[in-house]
Amino acid sequence: MHTLETPSVAPFILDYGRDIEVEISRVAVEIGRYPAITKQFPARWLAVKLLEQDSDIQQQLLTITGGPAVLTHAQISYAQLSTQLGEDVDVILADRRYSWIHALVKQSVTCTNDDRYTLSDKIDRVLTHRVWGIFIFLSAMWVVFKLTADVSAPYVDWIGAVISGPLTRWTITLLQVVGVGGTWLESLLVDGVIAGVGGLLVFVPVLMALYLAMALLEDSGYMARAAFVMDSLMNRIGLQGKSFLPLMVGFGCSVPAIYATRTLENEKDRILTGLLVPFMSCGARLPVYVLFGAIFFPQYAGVVVFGLYLLGIGTAVLIGIILRKTTFQDDEISAFVMELPPYRLPTLKSIWFHMWQRTKAFLESAWTLILAVSVVIWLLMAVPVQGENSFADTNVDDSLYAAVAGSIAPVLKPLGFGNWQSSGALISGFVAKEVVVSTLAQVYGVEDVGGEETAVVAPTFFEDLTAIITSFVTATIDTIKSLPLIIGINLFPAEEAPPSDLMQAIYTGFYTTSGGYPALAALSFMVFVLIYTPCMVAVSAEKQELGVKWMWVSIIGQLTLAWMMAFLFFQVGKLVLGG
DSSP, X not given: OHHHHSOSSOOOOOOOOHHHHHHHHHHHHHHHTOHHHHTTSOHHHHHXXXXXXXXXXXXXXXXXXXXXXXXXXXXXXXHHHHHHHSSOHHHHHHHXXXXXXHHHHHHHOOOOTTTSSOHXXXXXXXXXXXXXXXXXXXXXXXXXXHIIIIITHHHHHHHHHHIIIIIHHXXXXXXXXXXXXXXXXXXXXXXXXXXXXXXXXXXXXXXXXXXXXXXXXXXXXXXXXXXXXXXHHHHTTTOOGGGHHHHHHTTTOHHHHHHGGGGOOSHHHHHHHHHHGGGSOOGGGHHHHHHHHHHHOTTTHHHHHHHHHHHHHHHHXXXXXXXXXXXXXXXXXXXXXXXXXXXXXXXXXXHHHHHHHHHHHHHHHHHHHHHHHHHHXXXXXXXXXXXXXXXXXXXXXXXXXXXHHHHHHHHHGGGTXXXXXXXXXXXXXXXXXXXXXHHHHHHTTOSOSSOOOOOSSOOOHHHHHHHHHXXXXXXXXXXXXXXXXXXXXXXXXXXXOOOOHHHHHHHHHHHHHHTSOHHHHHHHHHHHHHHSOOBHHHHHHHHHHHOHHHHHHHHHHHHHHHHHHHHHHHHHHHHHTTO
């Protein structure tokens, strides 16, 4: 009995190497000076945990007598080891443990050639390969991007058409029935409320497509492999591998990309990634690029659009490096150690649950801000400041909106597009980038962007209902047809749209404001659209995910950087061209 209670075998102590053992001993000696600490923790164990920077243990020590002094001593040892070894101490400690475990298993366990590698191991040898793993991951992200940006497009168009068509007509008809048709209330509900809610709802297919892809990647077990593969590359700009997914999703839409930063456990990584997401050119900016490319760069429109995407990526990388070396310079990049989960076949129930819950959270958090901003813009366009106009029946040239936009125009004059029409479009673009083109059409007096004639006779309720159902079926068919676009194959090319009067109107406006350099002014305008705040929904997402402080840092920083970059493109371009 005495032998069982007092075994003669000495306790096992893992040797971490001479340099680390010296510091462990020093910290342990310091710990031994305080009985209040040694009563709760073994000295050597506590010394190791402190050198690992265990935050929970550090917090507990702050409440114990002598704890702050021990923490100070441990921090000195940690800094000395980090400088001496050139690596994170916690990584070295973990590597030493795993090396010992590996050696022990190798001595104790004999594996046959048949069961040495499981199917999961064989798959991981390819998916997590140092070279091929990166290409596979980029391919997977390309599928997510195409699914989010292209495959969901038919449903986005369907929702937009339903809101701007039948829903708007039904609201106008109902208001006429109750005797308030044609009043300011109709304008408020149609141009303010419905337009605001519609601007939010069109994002739903994009969100659901994104969350579908994310659920598939997460439930299958591949997301962990993807983060592991990209970790080393993202570390170069001070981020971890999991940050790459939100940035990639940002090419489809900034809003779900900002929400996707929830997958990052480290708060600093999450904030930095959220600040970089808006520089990824979202799909809502694409109509502006396409329109301006067709007007000012008809032979090189594709090159210009591709260049803008690359410019956004380069800007994000540069800003990420600067922020990591300045604002976040004291933050250590956390060691990326994780256990790879087994591969699983995702279930429909799990996919639907994640997709719906995330979409629901987005709708609940964003709709109030979008509605409020839309109503404010409606109010500005409804209030006349000159001419013979009445409230809610105002020519846009005479509205408070034009006056406000005109006050901002001088700030944009050095950028080559200093008129109120362009500044007004950028103001509307602050709400949603897809509004820029329609705003330009409105302020330049072009009612129909596509050049199609509007119907003279409004359809009946049942005709609208039938059109909604048939257009939904058409959207579903178009979605199926668009699936080959994921791998870059267009089996059903769309017909070329007829030329629009809007193109000539925009060209004339930019020619006048730029002093004869319309192409440079247009490029400057596109750069500004690329860099400044994506939309109010993105601002709402930043407020929820990053906090009010970083939301304002993002808004002000993007506006400042957009002005500076657009200024450089226009003014340097003029110097090169001899202007």
